[in-house]
Amino acid sequence: MAEQIAAAIRDPNSGAMPVQVAVYCDDCGRTDARDYLVVETSTKAERFEVARKHLRNEGWQCDAHGDYCPDCVATSWSGEDDQDGDQQ
Numbered sequence: 585m586a587e588q589i590a591a592a593i594r595d596p597n598s599g600a601m602p603v604q605v606a607v608y609c610d611d612c613g614r615t616d617a618r619d620y621l622v623v624e625t626s627t628k629a630e631r632f633e634v635a636r637k638h639l640r641n642e643g644w645q646c647d648a649h650g651d652y653c654p655d656c657v658a659t660s661w662s663g664e665d666d667q668d669g670d671q672q
């Protein structure tokens with residue numbers, strides 16, 4: 585019976601498998617590592633995008649600026665998306 589369950593999880597037709605992806609907050613260093621169901625042939629970048637997509641729904645901000653956890657989004661970002669003007 586256990587073998588049947590294992591066979592169902594490793595469905596060769598779907599090509600999906602659970603992989604742990606860790607996303608780090610660029611501000612406080614908090615790590616969110618979880619198992620995501622990804623296509624076996626997916627690249628590392630694609631797996632990160634799966635994780636980021638999921639975390640965005642939980643309040644993370646993941647974009648070109650970096651990855652920020654909900655706590656840091658609340659304190660550092662006020663919804664404004666100004667460019668980092670490095671004016672001297």
Ligand SMILES: [Zn+2]
Pocket residue numbers: 609610611612613614652653654655656657
């Ligand atoms: Zn943070």
